[in-house]
Amino acid sequence: MTLKRILVAAWRSFRRNGWLSTATILVMMLTLFVIGGLLLMSVVTNAVLTELERKIDIAVEFEQGTNENSILAAKREIETLADVEEVTYISADEALANFRERHQNDPDILASLEELGDENPLPATLNIKAKNARNFSGIAEFLQSKNYPGVCDTCINYFENQKVIDRLSEIVRSVRAFGAGTALLLAFIAVLVAFTTIRLAIYTAREEINIMKLVGATNWYIRGPFMVEGMLYGSIAALATAVLFFPIAWFASGKITALMPEVNLAEYFQTHFFEFTAILLALGIILGIVSSMIAVRRYLRV
Amino acid sequence: MITFDRVSKIYSDSSIALQAVSLQIRPREFVSLVGPSGAGKSTLLKLLIAEEFPSEGRVLLDGTDVTTLTVRELPYLRRRVGMIFQDYKLLVGKTVYENVAFAMEAAGRKEREIAESVPEALEIVDLVDKRNNFPNELSGGEKQRVAIARAIINQPDVLMADEPTGNLDPANTWEIVRLLEKVNELGTTVLLATHDREIVNYLDRRVISLERGKIVRDEEKGKYDRA
Known part of the structure; x- marks a missing residue:
């Protein structure tokens, strides 16, 4: 009441x-x-x-003729890192197919590809995405210290893009x-x-x-x-x-x-x-x- | 029975409202409190409903020391003591009927009781036809009659009136005084604080004179001035 x-x-x-x-x-x-x-x-x-952040990633390129098994082994190892969100493997063949598709309307590039014949100029690549943009330097250092077969310093694009990535994450x-x-x-x-x-x-x-x-x-x-x-x-x-x-x-x-x-x-x-x-x-x-x-x-x- | 036992109210050294006041008021008495402004009349009344607390002494209503009541107990004391004021203190957002009913609602009375009692009270103060008006649509005398109806609706033991006629013309003043007498005849103790000489002389009842916080006179059938 x-x-x-x-x-x-x-x-x-x-x-x-x-x-x-x-x-x-x-x-x-x-x-x-x-x-x-x-x-x-x-x-x-x-x-x-x-x-x-999703657009930022590290690409590791492997020199021509690197054994695919050793690349996949490296991929598995990288995937175990806590800071890594995802690793995708793009084989040389896939890279070429992607390249052709991207440039299908560009006859000049297609022509120069034809000139090369069967030879594939593109490397196999591992694309690494980090959980957080801040983690990239750690991942890059890890890659460098591992010295995977077929990977050279210039093959890890992080070091070229470091400034951009750092600034962006900042x-x-x-x-x-x-x-x-x-x-x-x-x-x-x-x-x-x-x-x-x-x-x-x-x-x-x-x-x-x-x-x-x-x-x-x-x-x-x-x-x-x-x-x-x-x-x-x-x-x-x-x-x-x-x-x-x-x-x-x-x-x-x-x-x-x-x-x-x-x-x-x-x-x-x-x-x-x-x-x-x-x-x-x-x-x-x-x-x-x-x-x-x-x-x-x-x-x-x- | 109301008892003031050596009650003092001291705001500061230069402002002493009451000084060791002792008095007793029996049930059904009609007591006039007289004295110049600032003599302590209002303070005395406020102490009885615990709106203010004494600096020293006890205030008893039927044996209960009102100064020791808790916040929870206070409303029950106030339902036993009706009050009317010089400025009426009506709820401006409520109609005449709602103002009177509010005191009963707040006391938790049943809807049916309220529907019976409020018209009766409005009958006593002769305001039945104004029941749906708001306070600002009423004259001063009518407002004070609403206040009286509200004050008596819970059948209090005591009715306190603090200068109830201070803002009223003579005709309305006498109407209020006669209402207070009627309430007293029906069995309620009435405590009237006033400095209206004519009212006090007309009433011919007990008069307590206050001056600078002290009782200077207490006569059973008193007049406003010293006999």
Whole structure:
């Protein structure tokens, strides 16, 4: 019965303070929008960075006529390294086939290949992908120390590309760190704004809280409606924000896909819509209830 | 039975609200607390509902020391003591009916009881036809009558009135005074803090005079001025 009274009181106050309720919901929407935007942004950045990292690899070329078994043995050994994600073997024949396919519209190159006759100018290769761009130097050192048959210093392309790879992995790392820092800061500010708004809404009710106490209401009976109202603010704001993100995700997705074909934001948003909404909903409700509780606390000390 | 046992309220050396005040009020008494502003009338009332705490001494209501009540117990004390104020202290977001009902809801009374009692209380203060109005649609006298209805709805042992007529014209003032007398006749102890000479002289009941935090006079059938 008490619960019912609290719910009724909350709904009544929510309705009668129409403008205040609307304004509070809008500010909370702003907060949730910032947090949701940061969430999606981090998904996109992560996808882009992962894609970039995937493009980095070390190619080890084996000199002509190296025994295939010894190459495969080297492959197995490299695969056991903890930092290695994947090793692919491309035999000389495959390399040639790939080469022909890539240049099938280039008669000059095809002609020069014909001139060579049966001889294959391309080496067999092991392509090594690392779990993390930072691990490449370790892998390269390992390869060098092993001195596999048919591998010369210049056969390991890492040393040619070292500077580029290092710089790229440095960029990836700092973008991630900076992004996380900025996101946290922005989220913190947004939460503070929502908290202050709710406090302001409750400040207008401080006299009422005082009266309720003098009439003999318990603290929970006074607090209850404010908490329910905060929950209402939070959930309405969360749902509205989630809906608002639909057109934005579609629009942004087109732009991002044009730049990075591997990243499909719209698809991600669609498959994760419920998770996304649930996160916003949980955030909104927690923010609403906790802010209300903290704000009411000050005026309950009578 | 209300007992103040050597109660002092000292805010600071230069601001002493009450100084070793001792007094007893029996059930069903109608007591006027008089004295100039700042004499300590309001402080005395606030101590009784534990809105403030004494620096020294005990305040007892029917044998319970209200100064030792916990946050959980406090609401139950306040349901036994109705209060009305000079500034009415109505909930502006609630209608007349809801204001009166709120005190019962907060006390956890049943829906059916509330539906019966609130119209009765509104009948007593003659506000049945204003039950759906909000406080800002009422006159001062009407607001104070709503406050009285709210104060008596839980059938308190004591009704405290802190300058209830301070903002009212004579006609409304007398209406409030007569209501307080009626409440007292129905068996509730009434404690009226006022500096309205006419009211006190008309009542012809017990008068306690406070001056600078001390009781200077306590007469069974007193007048506002020294006899």
